[in-house]
Amino acid sequence: MTNFIKILVLASCLTSCGSKTQDSTEISSDTKNRIAYWNIQRKGTNYFNQTPSKEWFDAASMENIKFVRLVFEKWDGEQRDFILGNADDYQGIVESDFQQLINYLDYADELNIKVVITPISLPGDRWTQSNNDQKDGRIWKELKYREEAIQYWKDLAFRLKDHPAVVGYNLVNEPHPEIYFNKHSFWKRDLHEWFQTVEGGPADLNLFNKQMVQGIRTIDTEMPIIIESGLYATPWAFDYLMPIIEDDKIIYSFHMYEPYSFVTKRLNDGRYSYPGEMPIEELDKAFDLNKVGLSNFFKPMFEWTAKYKIPNNRIWVSEFGCDRSIEGAKSYLSDLITIFNENNWHWSFYAFREDDGFQAMDYELGKHKVHYTYWEYQEAKTMHLHYDKIYSGITDSFWDVFQKELN
Secondary structure (H helix, E strand, O other), X not given: OOHHHHHHHHHHHHHHHOHHHHHOHHHHHOOOOHHHHHHOOOEEEEEOXXXXXXXXXXXXXXXXXXXXXXXXXXXXXXXOEOOOEOOOOOOOOOHHHHHHHHHHHHHHHHOOOEEEEOOOOEOOEOOHHHOOOXXXXXXXXXXXXXXXXXHHXXXXXXXXXXXXXXXXXXXXXXXXXXXXXXXXXXXXXXXXXXXXXXXXXXXXXXXXXXXXXXXXXXXXXXXXXXXXXXXXXXXXXHHOOOOOOOOOOEEEEEEEOOOHHHHXXXXXXXXXXXXXXXXXXXXXXXXXXXXXXXXXXXXXXXXXXXXXXXXXXXXXXXXXXXXXXXXXXXXXXXXXXXXXXXXXXXXXXXXXXXXXXXXXXXXXXXXXXXXXXXXXHHHHOXXXXXXXXXXXXXXXXXXXXXXXXXX
16 A cells, blocks of 8 residues: 555544544554643543552553553652652662553553653652651752752653653652742742742742753653642642743643642541631631632632643643542532533542552542451552452442543
C-alpha cells in the first residue's frame, strides 16, 4: 500500500469514527502527541498505596477507572527514599526500585489505565511522613537542591518518556514554600504580596517551575508536565502563579479539601454539615457550605484562566475529598464534581482503596467504622488480597457518586 493510500485510509477512519476516536485513551500512545490525551475531560483517582499490587489495578479497571495519579513514596525500596535513594544527597535513580515502578506501569498499560507520575519527595524536600513527621523545606532555602531536583526529574524522564501508560509528569505534590517564610493562610488573598518578598530566590515557585520544565525538556519534549499551585496546591495561590506560555504542553493543577475544618473529622468534630455554613476566622464571616459557596471558592481560578487565556482542558483538580463520616459528605462531593464538570476541568478523587490505614476517604466503606478485620489486613499488608471481604455487604456506601461519572 502506498503512503498516499495509507493517508487516505487513515483520514477516512478518523472521519467515520468521529468523537469515539477522540475519546480513545490510545491517543496517548503516540509519543509525539501525548498532550492530545488531555484534550477531553479525564476523570480518575489517586493511588497513594503503601503496598503496590496488581489486585488494586484489577479492581480499578473493574470500576472503569482508566486514569490514575500515582505516588510511589510509600513503597519499600533499597534505600531510605524509594527511587530517589536519599533526599539528602541525590546520587541517581535506584534502578531496582525503578524496575518495581515499571512493572506496575506495564500492568497498567495492559489494562489501558493511564498514569501521571507524581513524586512527593524531591532532593531537599523529603515528605513529612517519611521524615519523622518533620517538615523539610531545604529545597526552598538552598539552591543546590534545585539542581539535584532537576537532575532527578531528567533521570526519570529519560526512563519514562516512551512508556505508553504515562501521560504526565507531576513535578511535585503540593508545593508549599510559603510555610517556611511565615505564610500559612490564603483566605485574605494576599499571597501575591507575599510572593514579592521571595521572588527571585529559592522560594520562588514560578522560577522553580520554569527551571524544572526547562530541565525536563532537554530530555523529553513531548510529555505533558503538571504544575501545581503553592501553599499545598490551593486554587488561591494561582494569584501569583505564572503560566509557562512558551510551552504548550503544561497542565495546571490544584487540590480541593476546603474548608479544611469541614472536610477533616478531627477539626469538624460534628459541628458542621453540608449544606450549611461555618465561620472562617480569617474572613471574619461565615462560609456558605453549599454549591454556590463552593463555586465562589474557585473565583481565583476563574480569574486566572481568563487573564492568561488558559483553556479549561488544561486545568486539573488532581486531588479532592472529604471524610466519609461527615454529615453531608456525599452531597459535598457531588456538588464539587458538578462544578468541575461544568467547567470541563479534569479531576481525580482521593482515593480508591488506599491500604495504609487512611480509610477516611474510602467512599465504598460508607459512613460507619470499618470492621476490625480491616485493620488486621492493613497491619499484615494484605488488604489487596481481601477486597471481596472488605467491600461486601456495605449498605451505606456512596461510591455511586463516582461510579456514575466513571461509567
